[in-house]
Amino acid sequence: MAVSNRHLLQIEGMHPPQISSLLDLAESYVLLNRSGKTQRDLLRGRTLINLFFEDSTRTRTSFELAGKRLGADVINMSVSTSSVNKGETLLDTAATLNAMMCDLLVVRHSQSGAPNLLAQKVDAAVINAGDGTHEHPTQALLDALTIRRRRGRLEGLKIAICGDVLHSRVARSNIHLLSAMGSRVRVVGPPTLIPAECERLGVEVFHDMAQGLRDCDVVMALRLQRERMTGGQVPSAREYFRFYGLDFEKLSHAKPDALVMHPGPMNRGVEIDSAVADDPVRSVIKEQVEMGVAVRMAVLDVLARANRRNV
Numbered sequence: 001m002a003v004s005n006r007h008l009l010q011i012e013g014m015h016p017p018q019i020s021s022l023l024d025l026a027e028s029y030v031l032l033n034r035s036g037k038t039q040r041d042l043l044r045g046r047t048l049i050n051l052f053f054e055d056s057t058r059t060r061t062s063f064e065l066a067g068k069r070l071g072a073d074v075i076n077m078s079v080s081t082s083s084v085n086k087g088e089t090l091l092d093t094a095a096t097l098n099a100m101m102c103d104l105l106v107v108r109h110s111q112s113g114a115p116n117l118l119a120q121k122v123d124a125a126v127i128n129a130g131d132g133t134h135e136h137p138t139q140a141l142l143d144a145l146t147i148r149r150r151r152g153r154l155e156g157l158k159i160a161i162c163g164d165v166l167h168s169r170v171a172r173s174n175i176h177l178l179s180a181m182g183s184r185v186r187v188v189g190p191p192t193l194i195p196a197e198c199e200r201l202g203v204e205v206f207h208d209m210a211q212g213l214r215d216c217d218v219v220m221a222l223r224l225q226r227e228r229m230t231g232g233q234v235p236s237a238r239e240y241f242r243f244y245g246l247d248f249e250k251l252s253h254a255k256p257d258a259l260v261m262h263p264g265p266m267n268r269g270v271e272i273d274s275a276v277a278d279d280p281v282r283s284v285i286k287e288q289v290e291m292g293v294a295v296r297m298a299v300l301d302v303l304a305r306a307n308r309r310n311v
């Protein structure tokens, strides 16, 4: 996988065959999940530690579920009650967990690059569960799996990623993955929330939703990340919704059967209208969550096989 075969740190640098084979494996886990069966032999005797320095509902829970379904011992480390509060550094915390023979370390951190740093210091396989504004690789994989299951392919699809692209690690991972797989990616948002690097990454940039969504197969709304904003990058939630909130009027510019996606958590009435988010035909938001478990099972499977500890 990216950087080395031992860790999953980012989508950038991953090759299409690697991505396809992970999605194929995840596909088999979708069926296993639905059947209610587990494969407890696969990670029996392996320890997975969830180390989340930022809040999470979907990612942390689905890694826990994925690990347990494959037979791992799963520990959710509560950072808020850990020795991090006594001043222990990230690297010392990781070294401590390493000494406990952790096999798989799932890390979310507010600093871009934190999982890459840990990967150089620990024996465990490190999985990036979202680092700052850098990447969220398993989110892009689960998004791709959702689209591929609905449309049968990724190649040639026109996909709009809308809203706060500047602060979005989800957008960055999706741009890398979807572009590598031959989708035609465009970003749509106010100039203050579109990073300069976008055009270098080969995506088209739009500041108007009607133009940006025209004839799109997939429309992905992003959460407005006020917690990462330093200045007045958006006027008010109401004003933002008027121009960039995904409602049925704006969605009407996309293809009539365009899929609606959102990585969650959603700010209803800010970047997406509730009626669109809950539309049973167009919205695949709940399916994204389901695919998250399957994708994380596939990632744990591949990394556990690649990281057999010598005992």
Ligand code: CP
Pocket: 055, 056, 057, 058, 059, 060, 130, 139, 263, 264, 265
């Ligand atoms: N999409 C996502 O990363 O959600 P959580 O923050 O709930 O994990």
